Amino acid sequence: MESWPIYRVMGDESSAPNTVPDALALKIYQDMVLLRTFDEKALNLQRQGRVGTFPPSLGQEATEIASAHALSKKDWMAPSYRDHGALYVHGVPFENVILFAMGRAGSLAGDVRALPSSIPISTHLPHAVGLAMAARMQGEEAIAIAYFGDGGTSEGDFHEALNFAGVFKAPVIFLCQNNGWAISIPVSRQTASATLAQKAEAYGIWGVRVDGNDALAVYQVVKEARERALAGQGPTLIEALTYRLGPHTTADDPTRYRDAEEVVSWRGDRDPIVRLGTYLHQKGILLPADLEKVRETAQAWVNQAVEAAEAMPPVKPVEMFEHVYAAMPPRLVQQLQEFEGGGR
Template identity: 50%
Template sequence: MLDQLEKEIVQYLTPEGKLTSVGELAWGEIPTDLKKQFFQWMTQIRIFDRKMILLQRQGRIGTYAPLEGQEAAQVGSALALSQDDWVFPSYREHGVALIMGMPMQQVILYWAGRVEGCRPPKGVRLMPPAVPIATQIPHAVGAAWAAKLRRESYVSVAYFGDGATSEGDFHEGCNFAGVFRLPAILFCQNNGYAISVPFSRQSASATVAEKASAYGFPGVCIDGNDVLAVFVTMSEAIQKARSGQGPTLIEAVTYRKGAHTTADDASRYRPSDEVEEWIYRRDPLVRYSLLLQQDGCLTKAEMEEWEEECMQKVEKAVKIAESFPKADATHLFAHVFDSLPPSLEQQKEALQHLEGGYPWEK
């Protein structure tokens, strides 16, 4: 994947923590507070992610989709959005959800199988994570169409992985967005694999970004582990969308450090030299930390202090999430059918009539 992309990928910050020529120009225009926020959010999300894996291994939440390695793609893109914009995530955008305003304890509740984890606070324009692959893309495009019809200024963003580009929903969404020149951002986090299937077995094209040309709008391939390139590219795409210039397809080339989910063993299909290259040479947080220290924006002591604060925030959120009362079992039957079919209605009634707990609890 790297060999194919190196010549055309947009990069502002190298893996060694050095700014490129375009990166130096961008760095001078970014406020110091925002520079710190990039680091703070990437650190917060990584610490949260690692804690979630521990909770899953301890049986305190269900199957979980790790995101470590993809922090820059999520932080750089989400911080470019406004609170008025709509976000349509897949199941790996926990970082985006937190930045958009989803309380951390509710993200935990989602992975614990609780319906409360799907309900963002009032004013947070975040849809529930889409587990079916690519189904959120037409939804995002539909929201963008509504913005255009109503003459509203919000942008609609669909987040998805490279595997989603093999689905019809992706192509239908792109086609519709292109034909109607909608204020939509199609943000692909290409982490190289659709579970165990490498991108080279999904598509004959070298990039996802080049697919946009078939639908009449721009596609940009960026280093997804470079938070600066992500932020600037996303900001430019948003500006175009708000000004009526139509959609953009952004391909953020990144890598998940761990498995697809906690039910997966990535060592069975990913070569060890590839994993080592991405984990030890291309880490998004390491390269950005080097830049901050070299530039004098943050000291190592300040970074360590923030890490400790992040840990405390995560522990507090876990405590709140686990203090919720036991879930009502009838939630299993909610939010799927407007009117339950007879077979499910019978099951629901039987569950409601159980006395003294479930048989296995007696």
């Protein structure tokens, strides 16, 4: 549907002007490199049996990192399993992310205003709406943002969340990362709609399509959606067009369902890190000589986070009984006792 143009900053002459300050653009670039370095490390650790199943962000760094930079620390983040980069920018150290993947003691978000990463698809969207409503009722200068995928738009929770948010003008952003695939299901089999952004129209809310591999465009669109939400103009559905370059998780083999040419077409010039790097070079903000330094710093940081995480004790199996109810119901108490006694 041609009435849904793709918002771009780093494109041809029809692109929107850049409003991101140089220092912030550089920070976004550094964080994108950090996320990719973290991803590579996590994949290696998984292959060595040192972390569990891991969903990489490879290819989606611009959407995750730039969107989170457009938020305030007072905003609530409701991430999906893949959004480690967004959590990191919001204040969750990579160390905590690895702890989570390793099944070790420690909490994911601590005092950061973020929900635990949602493994069930889209169940966190109504939660984000609730957080947004609560923030408004308490008079806070805060919004909520939910991260989910193209596949997430087919869930009932997506409808309920957007419908409710539209009626009550909740200050919430629905950030859909359209990465082309929901495991082995392509977007063309996910919906008969020409775009995902146009679904906003049915809910009476604002909808935008943005080039999700254009970090500057993502930043600008999220910032504007946030300002609209705070001004009482209601929620926004953002469709960020990106691509999952890697497997869905370390348990997936994408060569079984998609062509190598498709993947190759998203590498090189379309790679979000290459695109922002080229832009920063052209503006003289990042010199080719600085590149190696950015990578080395990222590597050192990631290694440090892994060391710190591996120094933490493993979670005791009995802890699975905790953190579910404030007061444990009798049935669970009984199961706990059976478990501690060797179980049956």
